[in-house]
Amino acid sequence: MKFNHEEEENNFSITRYESMLRSNDVKFFDSDEFESIIHHYLENGKIAKAKKAISLGLSQHPSSVNLKLLQVEVMVFEDRLDKADNLLAQLHAIEPENEEIYIQKANILSKKNEHFRAIELLNIALKYTNDEADVFSLIGMEYLFMDDFENAKVSFMKCLEADDHDYSALYNIIYCFDFLEQHEDAIEYLNMYLDKNPYCEVAWHQVGKQYYDLKDYKKALAAFDFAIISDEYFIGAYLEKGKVLEKLKRYNEAIENYRITLELDDPTSFALLRIGKCFERLGNDDLAIQHYSKTVHEDPLLDKGWIAITDFYLRKRNYQKALYYTNKAISIDAENVLYWKRYAKINNKLDFFEEAERGYRKALELGNYELETWLSRSDILRFLGESDAALQNLFQAIEFYPDNAEVQFRLAGIYYENQDYDKGEHHIRKALELDYEYHIVLEELFDKVFNLSLVKNIISEYK
Structure with a gap:
């Protein structure tokens, strides 16, 4: 529900309402004023104050459907879904063509993860609404909840057709293109949008980011330049331009662009x-x-x-x-x-x-759990004379890297050093089967073991 009251009127209503609360002197407000007061509190997260205003509003306007819909909104926010559902059923009987009833019902279904049913109700809301962009945006969000990026993208595109200055819809469209890795399609769509809105800095910025992802840095640079021409205070465009200039090894120019952002904010x-x-x-x-x-x-x-x-x-x-x-x-x-x-x-x-x-x-x-971390730790533990801890560390590494020769050669080396020849042979044979070339690990870290004739004989078997 969108209200287009003048800001001054809103502020006046809120000031008058809050002064009434302080004085306990009940004054009359028309239902539109109550709606704008409640919206003000909801937008600022003041739920308790919104509930009080709804209660006072309904005491003065007991048949106001819009105030009751705001009551539903609060109930949904507080997860009192059954109560909200019951109230919506009553309101539907009174005003079956009120789009906000379908929107709030969809909101309840969405909270219950019934996204398909929510979309069905939002499609009914489309028949009655004067604000198609808002409803298409809600449908897009439902598709996003289901990870259906194709349908989400289509819904946000319809939203942008209905209101070509809805930049949140534009961002959501690009988010879907990005997730689907459709960079060329995103550029094509943005260029169509820019044909109608040639000075939209947000669209130029997004075109630049697509070219950046495609590593076409010259085209990315041109797009960020157009974003800056469209809005010379657009910090994001200077930052992105700086990143492109770095890729092109034009470091002094990159520094200039980054410095502009420091001056702007x-x-x-x-x-x-x-x-x-x-x-x-x-x-x-x-x-x-x-x-x-x-x-x-x-x-x-x-x-x-x-x-x-x-x-x-x-x-x-x-x-x-x-x-x-x-x-x-x-x-x-x-x-x-x-x-x-x-x-x-x-x-x-x-x-x-x-x-x-x-x-x-x-x-x-x-x-x-990178391999290098396990190996480095075991080498240090062995150097510190803690061969049991080194073995335990290597066996933990095997859980993550069961077929790694470097781990097996280290186990073999430590067992031979501890004169446990059976286990040493078991691990050296396993290591040689995995990767013969890595026997250099023994030569570098366990030279005494490497020079044992029984070890040299086993290695020679696998040449």
Whole structure:
């Protein structure tokens, strides 16, 4: 239900209504005023105030169908679906051609996951509504709930035909195209839309993003330029243009575009991070690190910022500084697996093996089951003399990588070191069957085992 009261009138009604509540002096409001007051409270999430206004409204206008429909809306919001259903049945008997009755019934069915039935009722609402765009949008959402992206796309297109300035419908159409990976079709549709709306910055922006996904960076750049011509304050277009310029290795121009966004609005950590990356690629390390520092200052929770600083120092082999920033990052978010992986890698480089083992263990606990993590941890545990823990770690790795030769060769090596020759032979044979070439693992990590004549004899069998 849409109401087109002037904003001043709305504000006046709300002010008068709230002053009445404070004074306990009951004043008369017509039903339209009550509707706008209730809408104001619902839009601002003030449900208790909306309920009070509905109650007062119905005491002054007991036969108002629209006020009762707002009552239904609140009931649905509070999951009192049966009561809402009963009230809708009564209202349907009074006004069978009121589209809002069908919309609210559809809303109830949607909450019960009965999306097909909800769409049937919304199609009935279409017969009676003056706002087809709104109803088509609701139908589109029902199809999205069912992951039916084709029908959702068609519904949102009908919504946009009815109201060509409904940008949320345009975004939903592109969302469907993207999900279906129909980038060329999306561009074709957007170009048709732009024929009618040539200065729609949102459509140009979306065209650019489609070309970006297709790696056609020159066309993407042209589209973002048109978006900026249509709206020179469109921050999203400058950010996307910056990303394209980076892909084209035009780093100075990319920096210019990111800087425009900093002037148009408060600095964003994304723009600061990208400026830092551009400076690093231009070889200007001082300005790169300066912008990475600004990034984490602006948004300490942005892991990409901390990772950029850490990786910068890792590339420079400045492991002490890399560790300093990784520790800072972990102190802010100790559940971030990317931080722990770097913590382990850096400590390993610094020969701080116990700390490195802790880092790999923490990464595994947080769900990072990459092969490299298991292997690195087992190598460190063995180096620390904890061969039982290394074996246990490798058997856990086998659950995720049952046919990996590197894991099997390590198991063989440890068993031979422990003089458990039967188990050693079992695992070396399994490893050689999986991948003969990887016997180099034994040579590099277990040279004493590799030089045993009984091991050399087994390896020679598989040449």
